[in-house]
Amino acid sequence: MRISEREFVEEVRREAKHKVALRPRGLTLRQGIGDDCAILAYSPQKDLLVTTDFFLEGVHFRREWEAAHSVGHKALARALSDIAAMGGIPRYAFLSLALSRTIKQNWIQEFLKGFLELSESQKVILAGGDTSASPDGVITDVMVIGEITKGQAIRRDGSRAGDEIWVTGSLGNAALALSLLRGGKKPLLSQLPFRVLFYPQPRLHIGRYLRQRKLATAMIDISDGLSIDLARLCEESGTGARIAEEAIPRFPPVTIQQALHGGEDMELLFTVPPKRSAMLPKSIGGVPLTRIGTIIPGRKLWLVRGDGKSRPLPILGFQHF
Amino acid sequence: MRISEREFVEEVRREAKHKVALRPRGLTLRQGIGDDCAILAYSPQKDLLVTTDFFLEGVHFRREWEAAHSVGHKALARALSDIAAMGGIPRYAFLSLALSRTIKQNWIQEFLKGFLELSESQKVILAGGDTSASPDGVITDVMVIGEITKGQAIRRDGSRAGDEIWVTGSLGNAALALSLLRGGKKPLLSQLPFRVLFYPQPRLHIGRYLRQRKLATAMIDISDGLSIDLARLCEESGTGARIAEEAIPRFPPVTIQQALHGGEDMELLFTVPPKRSAMLPKSIGGVPLTRIGTIIPGRKLWLVRGDGKSRPLPILGFQHF
Numbered sequence: 001m002r003i004s005e006r007e008f009v010e011e012v013r014r015e016a017k018h019k020v021a022l023r024p025r026g027l028t029l030r031q032g033i034g035d036d037c038a039i040l041a042y043s044p045q046k047d048l049l050v051t052t053d054f055f056l057e058g059v060h061f062r063r064e065w066e067a068a069h070s071v072g073h074k075a076l077a078r079a080l081s082d083i084a085a086m087g088g089i090p091r092y093a094f095l096s097l098a099l100s101r102t103i104k105q106n107w108i109q110e111f112l113k114g115f116l117e118l119s120e121s122q123k124v125i126l127a128g129g130d131t132s133a134s135p136d137g138v139i140t141d142v143m144v145i146g147e148i149t150k151g152q153a154i155r156r157d158g159s160r161a162g163d164e165i166w167v168t169g170s171l172g173n174a175a176l177a178l179s180l181l182r183g184g185k186k187p188l189l190s191q192l193p194f195r196v197l198f199y200p201q202p203r204l205h206i207g208r209y210l211r212q213r214k215l216a217t218a219m220i221d222i223s224d225g226l227s228i229d230l231a232r233l234c235e236e237s238g239t240g241a242r243i244a245e246e247a248i249p250r251f252p253p254v255t256i257q258q259a260l261h262g263g264e265d266m267e268l269l270f271t272v273p274p275k276r277s278a279m280l281p282k283s284i285g286g287v288p289l290t291r292i293g294t295i296i297p298g299r300k301l302w303l304v305r306g307d308g309k310s311r312p313l314p315i316l317g318f319q320h321f
Numbered sequence: 322m323r324i325s326e327r328e329f330v331e332e333v334r335r336e337a338k339h340k341v342a343l344r345p346r347g348l349t350l351r352q353g354i355g356d357d358c359a360i361l362a363y364s365p366q367k368d369l370l371v372t373t374d375f376f377l378e379g380v381h382f383r384r385e386w387e388a389a390h391s392v393g394h395k396a397l398a399r400a401l402s403d404i405a406a407m408g409g410i411p412r413y414a415f416l417s418l419a420l421s422r423t424i425k426q427n428w429i430q431e432f433l434k435g436f437l438e439l440s441e442s443q444k445v446i447l448a449g450g451d452t453s454a455s456p457d458g459v460i461t462d463v464m465v466i467g468e469i470t471k472g473q474a475i476r477r478d479g480s481r482a483g484d485e486i487w488v489t490g491s492l493g494n495a496a497l498a499l500s501l502l503r504g505g506k507k508p509l510l511s512q513l514p515f516r517v518l519f520y521p522q523p524r525l526h527i528g529r530y531l532r533q534r535k536l537a538t539a540m541i542d543i544s545d546g547l548s549i550d551l552a553r554l555c556e557e558s559g560t561g562a563r564i565a566e567e568a569i570p571r572f573p574p575v576t577i578q579q580a581l582h583g584g585e586d587m588e589l590l591f592t593v594p595p596k597r598s599a600m601l602p603k604s605i606g607g608v609p610l611t612r613i614g615t616i617i618p619g620r621k622l623w624l625v626r627g628d629g630k631s632r633p634l635p636i637l638g639f640q641h642f
Contacts, residue, residue, distance in 0.1 A: 005452050008429065008452060009452060011430075012416075012447065012450075015433060015437055016437070016446065016447040016448075027369075027412050027413065027466070027468060029446060029448055032446070032447075032448045032449060033448070033449055033450070037449070038413070038415070038448040038449035040413065040448070040466075042364065042369075043363065048348075048363075050413075050415060050449060050464075050466070051449070052415050052417045052449065052450055052462070052464055053417075053451055054417055054451050054453040054460075054462075056453060056454075056455065056456060056460070057456065058456030058457075059419070059453060059454050060453075091348050092350065092361065092371075094359070094371060094373050094464065095333075096373045096374075096375055096462045098375055098380070108329065109332075112333065112336060116336055116337070125337065125350055125353070126333065126336075126337040126353075126354070127337075127350055127353045127354070127359040127361070127371070128353060128354055128358070128359035128371060128372070129333075129354070129373055130373045130374055130375050130462070131326050131329060131330060132375040132377060132380060132381075133377075133380050134377065134380065135377060135379030135380055135457065135458065136379075136456065136457055137456065139375075139377070139460055141373070141375075141417045141451070141462040143371075143373055143415065143464050145348070145361075145371070147348060
C-alpha cells in the first residue's frame with residue numbers, strides 16, 4: 001500500500017500546520033504548502049515568493065531526447081513559471097545539481113549556458129545552490145525567490161462561482177511533441193510542439209499584467225495538465241468548474257486529450273470576474289488569451305462536449321506517485 | 322576530461338558574477354556563491370540567509386544502513402548546519418522529495434517524522450517544497466531560509482593572520498561509524514560514532530553565541546572534512562593555516578586520519594582574534610570548544626606532527642566530483 005502524491009502532500013500540510021503556533025516574528029508565513037509558491041511577508045511593501053522544482057532525468061526528461069542547453073533552460077523555467085502563476089517578479093535562483101561521473105564537461109557547460117541565458121533574460125541572479133555526485137544521471141532542483149507587492153499574490157484559492165476560466169497560449173503542444181518522440185521522430189526546433197517541450201517560456205509578463213490590473217481572482221500554472229491543475233485550483237477555492245471542449249485552444253494535430261491532460265506546456269490558467277473580463281486584451285506580449293469555461297458552485301468539474309452534453313471532466317494529468 | 326567539483330563551482334561563480342550588473346533593487350545580494358549560505362539584504366535590520374542541501378541515497382546515505390527517521394533528520398540537519406555556520410537563525414524549510422515506487426508508506430512517514438521533529442525543536446516551519454517520482458531510490462533537497470542581524474553573518478572570508486583556529490565537539494566520529502558499517506558492524510545508537518553519523522546536531526546555539534559576542538572572524542561547518550573545509554575557509558580569506566595533529570579533538574578509536582579528513586560530523590570550524598579568545602568559554606551548551614591551530618600569512622596549510630615537525634596538510638576531504 002502506498003499513499004498517492006496528493007495524499008502525501010496533504011499529510012505534510014497537516015503535519016506542518018500543527019507547527020504554526022511556532023511562527024516566528026520577522027518573516028511571517030502568509031501561505032505555506034498548497035500553492036505554486038510559498039508567500040512570506042518581509043516588509044511593509046513587499047512579500048517574498050519561494051518555489052522549488054525538481055527536474056530529474058528519467059522522470060522529467062531524457063538525455064537522449066533533450067539537449068543539455070534545453071535541460072538547463074527548462075530546469076529554471078519550471079520554477080519561474082511558479083513565480084509567474086502568482087503574478088510575481090523572480091529575483092534570485094539557487095541551483096542544486098547532481099551529476100553522475102559519466103556526464104561530460106561539454107554537457108555541463110551547455111547546461112549552464114541554457115540556465116544562465118534564461119536567468120539573464122529574466123534578470124534573475126544565480127545566487128547559490130549545491131553540487132553533488134549523483135548515483136545515476138542528472139538531478140536538478142531549482143529554487144527561486146521572487147518579490148511581489150504586499151498582499152497581491154494571485155493564489156489558487158480566490159476563484160468564485162461565476163468567474164470566467166481563461167488560459168494563455170495553446171495547450172497540448174508538449175504532449176504532442178512527447179508522443180512524436182516516443183514514435184521515433186527526431187526533434188526539430190522549427191516545429192512549435194518541440195519548441196514548447198524543450199524551450200517553454202514562463203509567462204512572467206502575463207502574470208504581472210494580470211496582477212497589476214487586478215484582473216485575476218485565482219491562478220495556477222499548467223504544469224501537469226489542464227484537467228489536474230484546474231482540479232487543484234478548484235479544490236483550493238472550494239469551487240467547481242465547467243469547461244467547453246471546443247473552446248480549448250490547440251493546434252491540430254494536437255488532440256483534445258493532449259490539450260486536456262498533457263503537461264509541461266507552462267501556460268497559465270486563471271479566473272476572472274465577469275465584470276472585469278472586458279478589460280482583458282486578446283493577447284499579452286503576443287500570447288493569446290482564451291476563455292474556456294466558468295467557475296460554478298459545488299465541487300464538481302464538468303466538460304461540455306461538442307454535442308452540447310456535459311460529462312464529468314476526467315482528471316488524468318501527470319501525478320508523480 | 323571532466324572538471325572537478327571545485328572547478329565547476331568556480332565556473333558557475335564566474336559566470337554568475339557577470340550578471341551582477343543586473344542586480345535588482347529591493348532584495349540585494351550581499352554574498353552569492355562561495356559561502357555556506359547566500360546572504361540577501363531585505364530590511365534595515367535584517368539579512369536573509371539561504372542554503373540548499375542535497376541528501377541523496379547512494380551518495381550521502383544508504384537505506385540498508387540508515388533508518389528513515391534518521392534520513393529525515395539528517396536531510397534537514399545538513400541545511401541547518403549551514404545556517405549555524407553563519408551564526409544565523411533558521412526560519413523556514415522547503416523540502417523537495419523524490420521517491421521511487423518501491424518506497425513503502427511506512428518509510429515515508431518515518432522520514433517525515435524525523436524531519437519534523439528536528440524542525441519543531443529548532444522552531445523551523447516547513448513552508449513548501451516539491452514532490453516527484455524518482456528514477457531510483459530517495460532524492461532529497463532541503464532549502465532553508467534564515468535571518469540574521471544585518472551585516473553580522475560570519476563569512477568564510479574574514480580570517481586574518483594571527484587568528485586562532487577553533488573547532489566545536491570532537492571530530493572523525495561519523496567517519497569511524499562509516500568504517501564500522503563497512504566492516505559489517507550493526508549500528509548501535511548507544512555508541513557516540515553512530516549517534517553522530519545518524520543524528521548529527523547542527524550547532525545553531527554555538528553559531529549564534531559567537532555571532533552575538535562578535536568572537537569569530539570567519540566560520541564554516543565541517544561537512545566534508547576538517548582538511549578540505551579549512552582549505553575552503555583559508556581560500557576565501559586569502560590566508561594560510563597551521564594546525565597541530567595532537568590538538569585535534571577525537572575519541573579513540575577515531576584515528577587522526579578520520580579526525581582530519583572524515584566528513585559529516587557537522588561541527589563548526591571558526592577563527593578568533595587572539596585578544597578575544599580569552600572570552601571564549603570552555604564549552605557552549607555542553608559542546609566543548611578546542612583550539613587546534615593558527616591562521617598564518619601566505620596560502621599554505623601546514624600540519625604540525627607529534628614530533629614537532631611541520632608538513633603540508635594533505636587535503637583529502639570528500640569531493641563529489
